[in-house]
Amino acid sequence: MTAVKTESVPKPETGQPLLDVRNLHVTYGSGASAVPAVRGVDLRVEAGRKLGIAGESGCGKSTLALALLRLLPASATLSGEILLDGEDVLAMKGGRLRAVRWAGASIVFQGAMHSLNAVHRIGDQIAEPILLHSKASPAAARRRAGELLEQVGLPAARADAYPHELSGGQRQRVMIAMALACDPRLIIADEPTTALDVMIQAQILRLIEQLVSDQDLGLIMISHDLAVLSDTCDRLAVMYAGRVVEEGPADQVYENARHPYGSALSAAFPRIGDPASRHAPRGLPGDPPDPSALPSGCTFHPRCTAALDSCATEDQVLRPAGPSRRAACVLVEPEATAAPVPPDGAEEARSTS
Amino acid sequence: MTTTPPAPLLSAQALEVAFPGRRGAATARAVDGVDLDIRPGEIVALVGESGCGKTTLARSLLGLVPPTAGRVTFGGEPLDYAGRALKAYRKRVQLVLQDPSGSLNPRHTVYDAVAEGLRIHGYTGDEGAAVSGALARAGLRPPERFLLRYPHELSGGQRQRVVIAGALVLEPELIVADEPVASLDASVRGEILALLLKLRDELGLSALVVTHDLGLAWNIADRVAVMYLGRIVETGDVEQILTAPRHPYTQALLSVLPEADGEPVILTGEPPDPSKVPSGCRFHARCQVLASGEAERAGVADACRTKDLPVLEGGGRTQVACHWVAAETARAV
């Protein structure tokens, strides 16, 4: 491994999560035209753990991903706390923020196909963050870029290629290599496989899993496909209209969602071999809500098959729905355990493979 | 059960579509010998990865791309590519594309978009009533609310319904849908798929759905045909093919789905290039059965590398184009 010194992000003390988001609010615009994209989200990711965020268009998941590194446009107002290894990203000043971006956490962007600059070679684009964050020489940066390409399954010789010479799957690998360039502790993957074929998607997901476990990174994966998330991640959070409406161990949330939206989302992609979904596609009436015109009460009530009269007027907060599970639905009976929700992932580490 | 299956409505026979390479590059054989039948009231799913030729096959079935060999027949009659006959054909077979935002002219209202087909064909009846009827059948109720809207004022699901209404207004007998729900939100997919099923049940509308999503095939299709590099490699009833696939490619595709049991077979490399079709069985370069030595043990490894497989029949029979499967079946008999 070529020695490239990046600005160090201090190791966490034990017990402190890698990422701790507390009551995050993100609003675009101001005054009368303010659009609340994220309305109070709490999340936690431990080092080496994988969190999946599921949701559709307009639910705020991409805004959340960009907010974690303060990559939103200037018109966006953020409040709350984003603690990356104990440091609040929202309180960081320019220099420290730039140092943390990419070296503390990095993003694999949505639409990776178009996130690559078409007139630069991919080797140069991978080397760019290395040069920005460390005092490495261009030659050392290029060597490191070659190593990263090998790590993601591309021959180092491809570093001289231009993006249009690569296929979709190969470009996505380049994006992952870029995200790893500065040895971040956390990777945020925003819809990393959405436009890809099933087989390429499987290759990319396997690559991500392998890299995350080899280097003990934290992973936040965002997708609208609950099945993919449940396969790859340890924990799953379902977002709707800017809030987390369900959260818990991935396989439990996927197979047995307590929130009606969660179960609708998982039913949208049927299990092959399940006779119940033969000739019976399940969907929700209506459309995902427009963030600038959210319904009153529980924002899901217009589309909910199990809605009560009170749902139109009373908003719901996350309530306990099982061991380390939470769901924001009036129909979820609070469990008898009065104990607060335990830190995410602590027990799951041993039980999940 | 009827003893004789009904005659196919739309049929491709030994269809080949090749595109000349640019500047002297090799010809791309997008569709390289396909027989496919679609019967009335049937939904057939055409499944494969990008570059396998499914999109080209769909467009040549519609008459948008003339074949370089073979032919397309509709209702028993071969397609006439001359102007007037082709235009008349358009009324009977319609197209629904993947991207609903791109499929609608942003300057036309919903009314104009749906009425376009009627105007092209010189419809003499009450245009307004036909448009409203089609919108209602596509699930946009009350239709009057949508007539004056522009596409950018509608959601993705509503736009796709407008596209479907535009296809329905001509009262076709068959719809070719190219990735109809791929660009839509997950919770909206079910509604559009349910609409396609409803149209089949209520209007007897057949459909050819081109998709890479096997779950979609499981949801609404009666038959499935799996395509690889211009040929159909496996075809048959959905229940059978998707629960007990026999072709190694289909098995690999199903094994990598997230909820599949067992070890996923992740094929290496990229989907192949139609201008470089391998000799013998086109899948042999990525085939896990050949790579693992199974084929060698069954004695078909040479055949896999050198002998091309016959084109599968278009009808509903379950068929597989694979030397190894053929050898195993022969041995079992």
Added chain:
Amino acid sequence: MTTTTDAARIAGPRALAWARRRQAAARFWQQYRGHRTGVAGLVVLAVIALTALSAPLLVGAGSQSVTAAPGGPLESPSAEFPLGTDQFGRSLLALLVWGTRVSLTVGLLAAFLSVAIGTLVGITAGHFKGWYGNVVMRITDWFLVMPTLVLAIALATVLSRSLWTTILAIGVTTWPTTARLVRAQTLSVESRPYIERSKALGGGHGHIMSRHVLPNVMPLVLAQTTLVISTAILTEATLAFLGLGDPTIVSWGGLLQDAREAGAVSSGNWWYLAPPGLAIAVVALAFTLCGRTIESVLNPKLGVSR
């Protein structure tokens, strides 16, 4: 919104289409108003158009007559003749007002002809491609490379000297720019999926070009038209200045030519030279401002700052 829906049900497609067009026009005006330069240009144009239309009332047709000229030759500006007189004794202000009609007419008609040819050529070349497209584009390139003025002069000398000659000369020499722009836009529009959908519905060449390509190309054409008008007015002035315009008609370019012949340059009679030149410049500028504003309203991606 029951009234609208009831109206929609009763009215039928034509009324719906008109209602929508009115709404679109109102929206366009709303956005246009925000651009101060555009509004300024529009105001100037309105004043000039008004002047042109009311010329007979303002100054009377008789002011063009050479024989019944009211003043003495080449008088300086005074209370009676605010811009002085020409060598025949006609009030220059009156002539300037009359010249507005000719300059505007020629400018508008020539621009219309030029844009019509260019749009037709551009759309068909972009749609049909193949050998037709290639041949047409080579012809366009040839015209593009030719010096416009030389061609216009050649045409004007060959044909009889009249207003229509001028219009024709300008029209057939300035269409290539429009053609190239329109062809590029046609190619871009035709790559969209809705064109394929139209073909699948059974649409033929004519249908696609008129119902899909043309409406999408119109904003570009509109913006281009206003810019071509300024060019046309300037070219008309140049042709008239060179003595190739209609000698019996008063136009700004003609005034400049008369001024030169009357020796206004050497004798320092600025009131003969300056006003027509300024008028040409002002009109051309006004059209350009409007054209740029239309462009940025119709194509917000241009992001022209207000």
